[in-house]
Amino acid sequence: MGLAVPAAVAPFTLHLRCDNCMRESTRDIKLPVGEGIPRDPDELIGSAFLGDLKFNCRPCGSVIAQLVGIEGGYSYGY
Numbered sequence: 001m002g003l004a005v006p007a008a009v010a011p012f013t014l015h016l017r018c019d020n021c022m023r024e025s026t027r028d029i030k031l032p033v034g035e036g037i038p039r040d041p042d043e044l045i046g047s048a049f050l051g052d053l054k055f056n057c058r059p060c061g062s063v064i065a066q067l068v069g070i071e072g073g074y075s076y077g078y
Contacts, residue, residue, distance in 0.1 A: 012044060015069035016055060020062035029053070040073040 014027045031037050031049060038044040055065040 012041070012070055012072040014050075014053075014067060015071070016065040017068050018057040018060065018062050019064040019066060021057060021060040023057065023059060024068070025057070025065075027053075027055075038073070041070040044070060044073065 011028055011030045014029060015024060016027060017024050029049075038047045038049065044050065050067070054063070056063055057065065
């Protein structure tokens with residue numbers, strides 16, 4: 001009998017705006033399970049995980065975007 005290992009913590013949805021054509025898009029990310037993994041949007045912003053993400057706007061081809069919002073993670077009820 002094997003043990004079930006969760007694949008990821010609560011997923012996040014990033015809301016991005018292309019700097020060239022100003023179109024908004026979303027991107028779902030799932031982070032691996034482990035010590036020090038961000039569990040809410042505030043922790044995600046302060047972590048190094050966002051620095052490794054690549055962006056490519058499909059309509060115009062730009063590789064630069066602004067992060068305009070984050071949804072997901074765990075809610076602590078405050």
